Amino acid sequence: MASVNSPLGPKASEATSWNFKLLAQHQLDGFGGMGEGMSVQIAKDGRRIIWLAHESAPKNFTAVDVSDPRKPKVVVQTDLPQSFMRSNSLELTGDIMAVAYQTQKVGQKPAGFELFDVSVPEKPKSISFTDCSGANSRGVHALWFCDGQYVHMASGAPDFKPTHPLDDQFYRCFDVRNPSKPVEAGRWWMPGTREGDSAKPPARHKLDKGYRAHNTNVYPQRPDRLYLTYIDGGMYIMDIADKSKPKPVSHWTNSPPYTGFMHTAMPLFDRNLMIVTDESTENNALDWPKLIWILDAREEKNLMPIATCPMPPVDAFSSRGGRFGAHNIHENAKLPTAWQSDEIVIGTFFNGGLRAYDISNAYQPKEVAAFVPPPPAGTPAGAVQLNDVFVDERRIVYTVDRHTGGLYILEMDF
Amino acid sequence: MNALFPSPAAGQFGRRQRRERGARIPVTVVTGFLGAGKTTLLRHFLATPEGHGTALIVNEFGAVGIDDVLLRPSADETVLLGNGCLCCNTRSDLQNALRRLVAERERGQIPDFCRIVIETSGLADPSPILQTFATDRALGAEFHVEVVLTAIDAANGKATLDWSAEARKQAILADRLVVTKSDIAGEAATAGLIVHLRELNPRAAIDVAVNGALDPRQMVEPNDALHGERLGFIAEAAHSDGIGSFVITDTAPMAWNAFARAMETLMALRGPDLLRVKGLLNVEGCRGPVVVQFVQHLAHPPVELETWPDENRESRVVFITRNIAEQAVKDLFAAVRGLRASS
Numbered sequence: 001m002a003s004v005n006s007p008l009g010p011k012a013s014e015a016t017s018w019n020f021k022l023l024a025q026h027q028l029d030g031f032g033g034m035g036e037g038m039s040v041q042i043a044k045d046g047r048r049i050i051w052l053a054h055e056s057a058p059k060n061f062t063a064v065d066v067s068d069p070r071k072p073k074v075v076v077q078t079d080l081p082q083s084f085m086r087s088n089s090l091e092l093t094g095d096i097m098a099v100a101y102q103t104q105k106v107g108q109k110p111a112g113f114e115l116f117d118v119s120v121p122e123k124p125k126s127i128s129f130t131d132c133s134g135a136n137s138r139g140v141h142a143l144w145f146c147d148g149q150y151v152h153m154a155s156g157a158p159d160f161k162p163t164h165p166l167d168d169q170f171y172r173c174f175d176v177r178n179p180s181k182p183v184e185a186g187r188w189w190m191p192g193t194r195e196g197d198s199a200k201p202p203a204r205h206k207l208d209k210g211y212r213a214h215n216t217n218v219y220p221q222r223p224d225r226l227y228l229t230y231i232d233g234g235m236y237i238m239d240i241a242d243k244s245k246p247k248p249v250s251h252w253t254n255s256p257p258y259t260g261f262m263h264t265a266m267p268l269f270d271r272n273l274m275i276v277t278d279e280s281t282e283n284n285a286l287d288w289p290k291l292i293w294i295l296d297a298r299e300e301k302n303l304m305p306i307a308t309c310p311m312p313p314v315d316a317f318s319s320r321g322g323r324f325g326a327h328n329i330h331e332n333a334k335l336p337t338a339w340q341s342d343e344i345v346i347g348t349f350f351n352g353g354l355r356a357y358d359i360s361n362a363y364q365p366k367e368v369a370a371f372v373p374p375p376p377a378g379t380p381a382g383a384v385q386l387n388d389v390f391v392d393e394r395r396i397v398y399t400v401d402r403h404t405g406g407l408y409i410l411e412m413d414f
Numbered sequence: 415m416n417a418l419f420p421s422p423a424a425g426q427f428g429r430r431q432r433r434e435r436g437a438r439i440p441v442t443v444v445t446g447f448l449g450a451g452k453t454t455l456l457r458h459f460l461a462t463p464e465g466h467g468t469a470l471i472v473n474e475f476g477a478v479g480i481d482d483v484l485l486r487p488s489a490d491e492t493v494l495l496g497n498g499c500l501c502c503n504t505r506s507d508l509q510n511a512l513r514r515l516v517a518e519r520e521r522g523q524i525p526d527f528c529r530i531v532i533e534t535s536g537l538a539d540p541s542p543i544l545q546t547f548a549t550d551r552a553l554g555a556e557f558h559v560e561v562v563l564t565a566i567d568a569a570n571g572k573a574t575l576d577w578s579a580e581a582r583k584q585a586i587l588a589d590r591l592v593v594t595k596s597d598i599a600g601e602a603a604t605a606g607l608i609v610h611l612r613e614l615n616p617r618a619a620i621d622v623a624v625n626g627a628l629d630p631r632q633m634v635e636p637n638d639a640l641h642g643e644r645l646g647f648i649a650e651a652a653h654s655d656g657i658g659s660f661v662i663t664d665t666a667p668m669a670w671n672a673f674a675r676a677m678e679t680l681m682a683l684r685g686p687d688l689l690r691v692k693g694l695l696n697v698e699g700c701r702g703p704v705v706v707q708f709v710q711h712l713a714h715p716p717v718e719l720e721t722w723p724d725e726n727r728e729s730r731v732v733f734i735t736r737n738i739a740e741q742a743v744k745d746l747f748a749a750v751r752g753l754r755a756s757s
Contacts, residue, residue: 016467016526019437271419298418316522342421343429358437360429362419368437370526414437 014320014383019369019414020354020397025376025406026072028052031059032376032406036142036328037090038390038398039097040066040337041118048337048392049075049121051097053090055387055402057083061090061099063121069396069409075121084108091145093335095119096127096179098151100140103133106156106168111139113151115179127179132172134158141169144216146333149177150185150243152226154213157187160194163201166210167193171228173216173243188246189213190233205232205260209281215264220334225249227267227274232260235276237300252295252303254278259287266331268342272298273362275345280325285318290325292347294362309345309357309365321375321382322402323350328388330397339391344368346391351383354399356412368414376405425700425718426670432720434636434705435558439516441530441547442633445540445584446565447574451594452533454626455565455633459531464630469527471511473535508532508543509550516556529634530557539580540564540587541689541709548712560636564588565623568599571607575614579655585614586657586734587690589637593622617659617732657689660740662747664729667698669754676750677708680743685711687738693731694723706731 028034037053048067054060060078080087082103089100097116103109112132116124132139137156144152154169162168170189174182191199193211202211211233218226218240226238226246234253238246253262263279274297280290292309309326317324329347332340345365346356353372357365373384385402392398397410424430446452459465518524534543540562547554564584567574571593574581585591591611596604608620619637621628673695681688691708695716703722707714733743 016528018526018528270422273419296419313520313522341423343423358429360421360424366437414432 014372015374016353016370016372018371019356019412020371021411021413022371022373022408023070023396023411024072024409025373026064026074026409027376027404028062028064028406029074029077031062031077032401032404034387034400034402034406035086035088036388037061037088037100038388038400039090039092040335040390040392040398041092041095041097041121042337043121044095044119047121049118050390050392050398050407051090051092051118052400052407053087053099055088056086060087061097061124063118063124064407065121066396066398066409069394069411072407072409076124078124081110082108085110089140089142091143091151091333092118093145093148096145096148096176097124098143098145098176100143100153102139102141104138106136106138106165107133108138109133111137111156113140113143113153113155113174113182115151115176115182128182130174130182132157134160136161136165136168138168141212142214142216144218145176146335147218147220147223150174150218151176151182152216152218154216160189161196162193162212163195163197164193164204164211166208167201167212168210169212170194171213171216171226171238171246173240173246175243186240186243186246188228188238188248190230190236202233205255207259207261207282207287208232209261214262214279217264217266217331219267219269219332221269222267225267227265229262229265229276231262233262235262235265237265237303250301250303252276252305254293254305258289258291261287261290263327264329264331266329267297268332271342271362272296273342273359274303275329275359277326277329277347279327280323280350283322285314285324288314288318288325290327292326292329292345292357292365294359294365296362307363307365309347309355309359310367311349312352312355312370317352320351322385324352325349327386330389330391337392339393339395346389346397348386348389348399350385350387350402351381352386353384354386354389354397354408354410356414369412371399371408371410373405373408376401376403378404380404425702426697427700427704427716427718430702430718430720434717434719435560436717438558439528439530439556440560440634441532441557442561442563443532443534443540443543443559444563444565445534445538445588446592446594447567447571447578447581447584449570450565450567451623451626452565455592455594455623455628456531456533458627459630459633462630464634467526467528469515469524469530471508471530471532473508473533473538508546509553512553512557531633539583541583544587544690544709545712548707548709548714554714561590561634562588563590563592563633565592565594566607566611568593568596568604568607572603572610575610582614582655583657583689585611585618586659588615588618590632591615591618591620592628592632593620594626596622597625615659656737657734658736658738658740659732659734660743662693662729662731662733662740662744664696664747665727667696668729669751670695670697670699670704672750672754673697673706673747676747677706677713679746679750681708681711681713684735684738687736688733689736690734691731693729695729695731696727
């Protein structure tokens with residue numbers, strides 16, 4: 001047999017689409033650097049609107065009409081009041097949207113979260129702003145809101161002084177049943193991260209990304225459970241039956257020997273599994289491998305890793321530019337506009353693109369689709385940096401670039 | 415494993431698929447007698463956007479890989495299999511080539527192809543190639559034969575079909591028949607060939623290539639004869655080789671066990687004469703149709719689809735067999751069903 005050639009050379013393989021069909025890309029009018037907040041609304045007039053959080057200022061959020069996924073149209077794009085702010089995260093239930101505000105430094109204002117009435121998508125109306133700023137707070141990084149009643153978040157607070165400056169954001173829950181007057185319902189932090197704790201501060205990791213909250217997922221199927229990731233602190237299942245007194249049920253971490261920054265913990269209730277992701281934060285794969293983990297959760301007090309989703313080869317991606325590794329996944333938020341699957345996991349991997357895994361056999365996840373677009377115009381990273389993903393109930397997949405590429409809309413072709 | 419972590423969304427055959435191939439890499443097998451114009455068809459296809467991302471496996475019957483030289487500049491990957499026919503001594507070469515393509519793709523050493531086209535030598539019998547994907551479970555999990563396409567030259571095709579059993583078998587087993595060189599042969603000869611081909615293989619779609627060019631979708635999209643109206647017109651096609659095709663249908667949902675036992679019996683007694691069997695079954699307890707496929711004594715793993723392709727809920731299985739009477743097969747199925755009912 002003759003040898004296998006690569007007539008197109010090594011660059012040719014960098015853009016790829018396998019079992020995903022690109023329907024459209026929209027660079028969002030020149031502000032295509034997107035964060036990790038994506039939520040779909042069916043407006044009263046029947047239009048399907050996707051709300052997108054930006055990675056950084058100057059833009060706050062953008063709404064895109066995706067009724068025809070091949071012809072996305074920007075409906076509204078709003079500005080942040082300060083250049084040092086970022087609204088990296090948003091979530092929407094019905095016509096109420098919660099938006100997280102984080103500042104670059106502690107002590108800056110405004111920092112917290114804002115609720116908007118988006119019943120007229122062109123004209124988002126502020127309902128309330130909740131101040132979470134403080135001498136040791138940068139406000140809210142990420143939030144979760146899918147029951148219309150409580151907003152769960154990773155936030156600082158004016159009365160919280162961390163033992164280490166990187167540990168400023170912890171779990172907070174606000175009752176927003178009266179959206180014009182959110183009230184804090186409960187909070188929890190990892191023992192040792194607040195000054196005055198009896199526990200010793202945790203040992204720092206090699207890359208030291210901080211012991212603070214990231215994702216704070218609570219699903220209506222188990223309203224008494226919080227699936228909390230804590231960056232360098234791994235993840236916790238929390239008992240929040242009494243929201244004023246969250247209690248750890250179990251804790252799992254992969255670091256060390258891995259390099260920290262646990263990002264998302266998603267339960268698959270019917271299968272007794274959990275999907276846990278790390279986030280890659282270093283360029284050129286210096287923190288490789290950043291993975292999606294499958295955990296046996298039959299005993300919630302004894303979580304057991306049983307597999308990871310196979311990654312494409314690091315050598316093929318490490319020098320493409322920017323980050324390479326896991327980050328966000330579609331999180332099965334129990335909303336009528338969100339796709340639900342406990343057999344397929346879809347995640348973003350920065351320059352590794354978007355990847356889908358069949359986890360029917362939980363011990364052997366298998367990649368079934370991948371989408372790596374070419375570097376978007378104007379990107380400083382040199383390669384695409386797919387940051388977040390959301391799948392609507394029509395199985396249309398939305399993914400965003402962290403720098404300039406904006407929104408990519410795809411169809412699952414498998 | 416799934417017993418530990420079962421998904422309520424899964425069916426009895428695992429995750430329900432939107433289509434038969436699921437997420438597997440689609441394979442197009444291109445057959446056709448020597449000089450039928452396979453290479454020209456492929457060159458046109460590879461130049462189209464639909465041809466992008468194709469890894470090509472060329473099987474040459476001869477010492478010099480001429481087709482490989484012609485096609486190499488346009489394919490994303492080209493693998494030339496050694497001297498010999500795919501259906502004979504180079505079958506393991508095909509298996510090795512496919513494994514190697516997957517491994518090198520996963521290691522990032524070759525471009526990320528999304529389709530394989532296998533160009534067989536003119537003399538190749540396609541059934542052993544189809545068998546390869548059923549016997550080699552590792553390959554079967556990665557690849558799915560989406561289209562078996564046979565090119566027939568309008569100028570010489572009729573004569574070739576008359577004298578060559580290999581050419582007839584290629585035409586009978588195809589999902590798509592492509593008539594080439596119609597510009598040389600003229601309208602009457604082309605029309606005559608099409609009538610003859612329709613008799614030989616009533617299931618296949620028949621297309622005419624114009625100046626060597628074919629709508630590229632016909633190279634890659636399955637011909638779902640089981641879904642379309644064509645099924646309704648199938649009459650038993652018998653040939654001098656004893657090869658015939660017939661369809662078994664059933665309006666009542668089938669018990670999977672009964673169907674499986676009937677097929678096991680058939681394969682055990684007459685495996686070599688079951689050239690190709692493919693069907694959509696309405697299986698008791700299944701939401702979508704179950705796609706079944708057999709090549710001689712080998713069964714592909716059944717796949718349950720998420721939805722039925724149309725309103726028709728009948729089970730329908732096409733048999734291409736050698737010297738097996740339709741009635742005997744129908745009787746076997748009836749007997750198995752009867753035994754189950756009375757047990």
